[in-house]
Amino acid sequence: MYCPGHLDGEPFASVRWFGVPCGMQSLERLVSERLGPIKERLAQVRGVISDMDGVIYHGDRLLPGAGEFVEWLRQENKEFLFLTNASQRSRKELQAKMRRLGIDLEHDHFYTSALATAGFLSSQKPNGSAFVIGESGLTNALYDVGYAMNEVDPDYVVVGDSRTYSIDQIEKAVALVRAGAKLIGTNPDISGPVEHGIIPSCGALIKPIELVAGVNPYFVGKPNPLMMRQALKRIECRREETLIIGDRMDTDIIAGVESEIGTVLVLSGVTGEAELNSFAYRPDYVLSGVGRLPEVGAA
Numbered sequence: 001m002y003c004p005g006h007l008d009g010e011p012f013a014s015v016r017w018f019g020v021p022c023g024m025q026s027l028e029r030l031v032s033e034r035l036g037p038i039k040e041r042l043a044q045v046r047g048v049i050s051d052m053d054g055v056i057y058h059g060d061r062l063l064p065g066a067g068e069f070v071e072w073l074r075q076e077n078k079e080f081l082f083l084t085n086a087s088q089r090s091r092k093e094l095q096a097k098m099r100r101l102g103i104d105l106e107h108d109h110f111y112t113s114a115l116a117t118a119g120f121l122s123s124q125k126p127n128g129s130a131f132v133i134g135e136s137g138l139t140n141a142l143y144d145v146g147y148a149m150n151e152v153d154p155d156y157v158v159v160g161d162s163r164t165y166s167i168d169q170i171e172k173a174v175a176l177v178r179a180g181a182k183l184i185g186t187n188p189d190i191s192g193p194v195e196h197g198i199i200p201s202c203g204a205l206i207k208p209i210e211l212v213a214g215v216n217p218y219f220v221g222k223p224n225p226l227m228m229r230q231a232l233k234r235i236e237c238r239r240e241e242t243l244i245i246g247d248r249m250d251t252d253i254i255a256g257v258e259s260e261i262g263t264v265l266v267l268s269g270v271t272g273e274a275e276l277n278s279f280a281y282r283p284d285y286v287l288s289g290v291g292r293l294p295e296v297g298a299a
């Protein structure tokens with residue numbers, strides 16, 4: 001049995017409903033006429049760039065349909081990359097986490113704001129040096145592009161997600177920035193989700209340094225379109241033949257809009273249906289979850 005949808009208000013003028021099973025928390029809508037019906041679009045796209053938290057998993061819990069989604073990407077021979085603003089983990093650690101959750105992928109299907117930051121710094125100043133507040137995912141990414149760690153006169157102070165943040169590090173970072181080091185943040189997120197709530201993320205951790213040193217940091221991760229362009233290069237797809245999937249309007253969807261890449265908002269994470277209309281931009285498609293993609297594609 002199918003019904004046109006289960007939600008109250010209709011946020012956009014041009015909304016087409018697709019049939020969804022009644023009583024299920026699933027829906028899919030085309031909210032923009034720009035890219036045409038989603039089924040045809042899915043058949044055309046060669047590349048998919050997907051967020052992870054709120055899309056594939058939430059904390060340590062795999063979201064419904066995520067396994068089917070990955071299987072669909074493989075069967076359809078899509079080029080795909082899982083992208084995260086979290087900077088503490090390496091690709092191998094993300095690969096291991098996904099494997100624990102039951103999804104087996106090669107490590108080159110993952111891309112993090114730490115890798116994007118390392119790529120950016122290496123393009124700005126090859127073989128430079130950095131004082132880093134962050135975890136191994138970030139320091140290793142910097143080592144891999146030829147950067148040296150430096151606590152005396154680094155080119156950059158780089159702040160990422162960290163569980164070992166200390167007042168000593170803040171004081172050191174402030175002094176180095178005041179002495180001329182450039183302040184870089186891996187991602188502007190104020191908080192990050194964990195199993196039972198939220199914890200401070202890079203955007204919050206960098207604040208004391210920013211305020212005391214009196215400088216504006218540069219953030220490399222989403223919504224900076226730089227990260228999207230680097231992702232496109234990795235999957236070797238053009239923006240016209242790629243879709244971005246994410247759960248946040250203010251990072252994933254805006255990044256797609258600003259990079260002119262088609263966007264799919266999934267309602268399994270941060271942005272809820274009720275908040276959609278409060279943004280000045282909109283996604284091309286809205287789905288209840290990533291598991292709907294194979295179903296819509298096959299419909």
Ligand SMILES: [Mg+2]
Pocket residue numbers: 051052053054055246247248269
């Ligand atoms: Mg997310």
